[in-house]
Amino acid sequence: MSGQLLLARPGDPSPKHLHARFELVDASGAPLLVHFVDQRTFGGLALAGVDADGIPDPVQHIARDPFDPLFDAAAVARRITSRPSGIKRQLLDQTIVSGIGNIYADEALWRAGLHGERRGDRLTKPAVIRLLGHAHEVMADALGEGGTSFDSLYVNVNGESGYFERSLNAYGREGQPCRRCGTLMRREHFMNRSSFSCPRCQPRPRTTS
Numbered sequence: 001m002s003g004q005l006l007l008a009r010p011g012d013p014s015p016k017h018l019h020a021r022f023e024l025v026d027a028s029g030a031p032l033l034v035h036f037v038d039q040r041t042f043g044g045l046a047l048a049g050v051d052a053d054g055i056p057d058p059v060q061h062i063a064r065d066p067f068d069p070l071f072d073a074a075a076v077a078r079r080i081t082s083r084p085s086g087i088k089r090q091l092l093d094q095t096i097v098s099g100i101g102n103i104y105a106d107e108a109l110w111r112a113g114l115h116g117e118r119r120g121d122r123l124t125k126p127a128v129i130r131l132l133g134h135a136h137e138v139m140a141d142a143l144g145e146g147g148t149s150f151d152s153l154y155v156n157v158n159g160e161s162g163y164f165e166r167s168l169n170a171y172g173r174e175g176q177p178c179r180r181c182g183t184l185m186r187r188e189h190f191m192n193r194s195s196f197s198c199p200r201c202q203p204r205p206r207t208t209s
Contacts, residue, residue, distance in 0.1 A: 003038035020045055065099030066136040077128035080120040087123060088116030088195065091135065100135050103171045104142065106196050108135035110170035110180075115202040116195050122205070141167065170196045 006015060010031050014021075020036040036045065048056045053070075064071045076097050080090050090096050091105040100108070109116055111134040112127070120128070145167060169179050174187035178198040188195045 003036070003040070003043040006035045006037055008033040008035055019043070062094050063096055063098045065097065066132060066139065067099070073129045073132045074125070076132060077125040080128050081123055081125055083120045085120060086117045087114060087120055087128075087131070088190065090120050091131075092191075097132070097135075099139070102190075102193050102195075103168070104135060104138050106170040107138040107168060108132075109202065110197060111138065113201050115197055115204050116190065118205050170198070172196060 008015075010033065012033070015035055015037050017037050017039045018035055019038050019041075022034040022036075024032045024034060026032045036043070046058065048058050050056050051060060063076075066073075079096055080087065083090060088105050088109060091100050091108070092102065105116070108131055112131040114123075114127075114131060170185065173185045173196055176185050177183070178185055178201060181198065181200050183198050183200040185196055186199050188197070
């Protein structure tokens with residue numbers, strides 16, 4: 001939602017909204033600071049145990065993300081195709097797959113040519129596996145460009161904004177031509193947020209969740 005862990009060196013000015021400072025050393029033995037900055041005070045810090053895989057106890061209910069070496073796309077696809085809820089809603093369900101988020105869900109669905117209201121149980125397992133692959137690809141592309149920053153709350157560990165916003169194909173492009181077919185992109189309300197899609201490439205299903 002907001003908040004950052006930012007790297008700094010001793011002597012650097014303390015950022016605004018600093019809530020905690022960790023004093024560490026880097027690989028060369030030089031002192032390194034990690035600042036926990038949270039403008040909206042939604043974040044928190046806690047000391048917790050971990051399981052055999054190194055997963056902290058409070059987040060063991062959260063599913064693996066597509067970058068996890070143990071992520072099993074086929075198992076996730078089986079779960080998604082067994083449920084009648086919409087595919088975008090399932091992509092955002094952190095107990096099914098984590099880390100995708102609203103922006104990258106729209107981007108993955110655009111790449112896959114699927115509308116977010118398509119029911120999971122109306123999709124084939126290969127189609128869902130391809131969609132998960134697109135989610136992995138779009139997040140990898142975003143990481144390569146430093147992430148997606150719409151304001152100063154979203155920066156990397158060096159406090160720099162990402163520029164993947166320029167490469168978005170769906171999110172935030174209402175009324176602009178689809179980069180694939182030229183049809184004007186649409187915006188729809190979704191779970192107190194917005195979904196962006198192409199009416200031609202991603203037609204709404206006749207039966208929704």
